[in-house]
Amino acid sequence: MTQDFVSLGMISPYPLDYSLDMGWHEDINLNPTRPIQMSIEEWMGNTEGRPTVGESDQNSRDVAWTGVLQLEVPVMKSKATKSAPFGFTFERLPQHLQERLASILKPNLSLGDCLAPNEVYLGDARELLQRIEPNSIDLSVWSPPYFVGKEYESDLTFEDWQSLLQIVIKLHFPIIKPGGFLVVNIADILCFKDLSMPKVQAEAVSSRRSSITRDDVLRAMARRKSYNRYQLAKLLGCSEQTIDRRLNGNNIRGGKYETQRRVKIVGGLVEEWALSAGFYPYDRRVWVKDACWENSRWHSLSYRSVDEFEYLYFFWKPGITKFDRSRLSRNEWKEWGSRGVWAFPSVRTNDDHEAKFPMELPRRTIRLLTDPGDIVLDCFLGSGTTAMAAVQENRHFIGIEIEKKYVALARRRIAASTKSISRVHRS
Numbered sequence: 001m002t003q004d005f006v007s008l009g010m011i012s013p014y015p016l017d018y019s020l021d022m023g024w025h026e027d028i029n030l031n032p033t034r035p036i037q038m039s040i041e042e043w044m045g046n047t048e049g050r051p052t053v054g055e056s057d058q059n060s061r062d063v064a065w066t067g068v069l070q071l072e073v074p075v076m077k078s079k080a081t082k083s084a085p086f087g088f089t090f091e092r093l094p095q096h097l098q099e100r101l102a103s104i105l106k107p108n109l110s111l112g113d114c115l116a117p118n119e120v121y122l123g124d125a126r127e128l129l130q131r132i133e134p135n136s137i138d139l140s141v142w143s144p145p146y147f148v149g150k151e152y153e154s155d156l157t158f159e160d161w162q163s164l165l166q167i168v169i170k171l172h173f174p175i176i177k178p179g180g181f182l183v184v185n186i187a188d189i190l191c192f193k194d195l196s197m198p199k200v201q202a203e204a205v206s207s208r209r210s211s212i213t214r215d216d217v218l219r220a221m222a223r224r225k226s227y228n229r230y231q232l233a234k235l236l237g238c239s240e241q242t243i244d245r246r247l248n249g250n251n252i253r254g255g256k257y258e259t260q261r262r263v264k265i266v267g268g269l270v271e272e273w274a275l276s277a278g279f280y281p282y283d284r285r286v287w288v289k290d291a292c293w294e295n296s297r298w299h300s301l302s303y304r305s306v307d308e309f310e311y312l313y314f315f316w317k318p319g320i321t322k323f324d325r326s327r328l329s330r331n332e333w334k335e336w337g338s339r340g341v342w343a344f345p346s347v348r349t350n351d352d353h354e355a356k357f358p359m360e361l362p363r364r365t366i367r368l369l370t371d372p373g374d375i376v377l378d379c380f381l382g383s384g385t386t387a388m389a390a391v392q393e394n395r396h397f398i399g400i401e402i403e404k405k406y407v408a409l410a411r412r413r414i415a416a417s418t419k420s421i422s423r424v425h426r427s
Contacts, residue, residue: 117375120387120399120414122407125379126164128400129171137175137398138374141365141386143185143357144168147192158192162269168379169270169315170277175377178319181369182279184270185287185361187310192264199260210238214246263304270313279315286311287361288343312342312365327367337368356382362389370395384410388417 114133115121121128147161156164172182220232227235229243236243271281291308328337336342342364347356362385366376372394378386381399383406390397391414399414401407 115398117396117398120381120384120401120407120410122401122404124402125400126167126171129168129175129379132175132377132398134174135177136375137172137377138177138180138370139183139366140172140176140181140377140379141183141185141362142378142380143382144380146187147189165270166273166276169273169279173278173317176317178317179321180317180319181282182274182315182317183365183369184274184313184315185310185357186266186270186313187307188266189264190304190307191261193259194262195259197260197262199258210242212236212238212242212246217243217246267311267313274313274315279317281313282316283314284311284340285314286341288341290346312361314369322371324371327371332367336364357385359385359389359392362386363393366390366393366395381410382406384413387414391418392421 113131114136115128115131144165145156145161147156147158169182169184176182216236217232220235221227224232224235229240229247233240233243267284274281287310289308289310291306325333342361344358344360347358362376362378366389370376370393373396375396375398376386376390377398377400379400381387381401384399387397387399387410399410401410
């Protein structure tokens with residue numbers, strides 16, 4: 001039997017002097033060129049001064065969070081364990097450590113059951129993500145349903161939508177490589193129904209059909225104290241609906257019973273779900289797209305803006321992240337690689353899918369965060385754009401899509417893209 005060390009964590013990509021302010025390891029004499037070594041029992045049991053999280057995600061976060069330290073734990077191994085996948089005999093760990101480390105070090109999945117790269121799979125992401133080889137995905141970039149009434153999300157309640165995204169993000173943590181990224185392209189919900197919102201109708205002065213004002217109604221009421229709204233309407237030459245609108249700010253013919261709509265900011269929700277899964281916010285970008293004039297029902301009836309931008313939230317799985325300036329040219333770094341705002345057109349014709357995003361969106365993300373030969377995942381593949389971008393950039397892909405018609409569409413588009421690239425290479 002010999003003593004060996006197995007690494008449970010990696011060094012943070014942030015500079016050492018910045019990360020020293022994080023707290024719990026300040027009393028340790030750090031040597032940035034040499035990993036700190038301690039027993040697995042010491043590390044798992046030593047929580048003094050370390051950031052704490054809720055009981056529900058304590059197990060996963062204790063393993064995932066390593067600050068700037070590369071923790072190497074001594075284990076005993078014999079000659080018979082040389083072929084063990086993580087360098088030591090898992091079963092020889094204390095039972096309580098086996099339970100806490102099982103999801104990271106010994107996933108319940110054989111390689112024969114894993115989804116193979118370069119294929120589009122039909123099914124629910126919540127089921128198929130569990131069949132992806134652990135620690136194998138370099139980048140997952142996707143755009144989920146936005147909860148805006150599209151056909152493919154029409155059966156979702158807001159609670160269903162939240163549950164879907166939370167579960168999908170949580171299932172990403174075991175499969176993303178340490179130091180890898182999850183990138184979520186999403187937008188705020190601009191027409192979110194809120195039952196608690198007061199039912200008050202705006203006074204659209206510039207577009208109202210009747211010139212009668214609230215003051216006109218109040219003066220008439222002062223002169224004719226016994227008049228009801230029908231009599232006031234006849235007196236003023238308007239409808240009883242106008243009388244009610246001017247007095248109460250609502251519509252007696254149904255408007256006051258309709259649930260009001262507001263903007264729902266989703267960034268905080270996505271951040272919360274990612275943090276609870278074990279990820280950390282790394283960056284955010286804004287995609288400026290074509291203004292959706294035709295889809296905006298209120299830009300001419302209120303002070304609200306039209307829909308013309310979306311977000312890309314970058315989440316990091318703790319581990320060593322490779323930073324390589326040669327991935328982009330000098331001009332590309334200047335124009336978009338280091339810029340927080342990306343501006344390029346939307347897909348102008350959604351004739352075969354309701355919500356395509358442009359090729360440029362996944363292409364930039366793939367080029368920025370991966371190398372040729374890496375694996376890119378999209379678990380809401382839709383028409384296959386992410387997979388096509390991966391193929392064009394010489395990366396492998398895994399696509400998951402729940403709609404059968406879109407699986408067929410994605411496969412056709414990917415095949416056509418691959419064939420086009422092959423012709424270019426032959427020429």
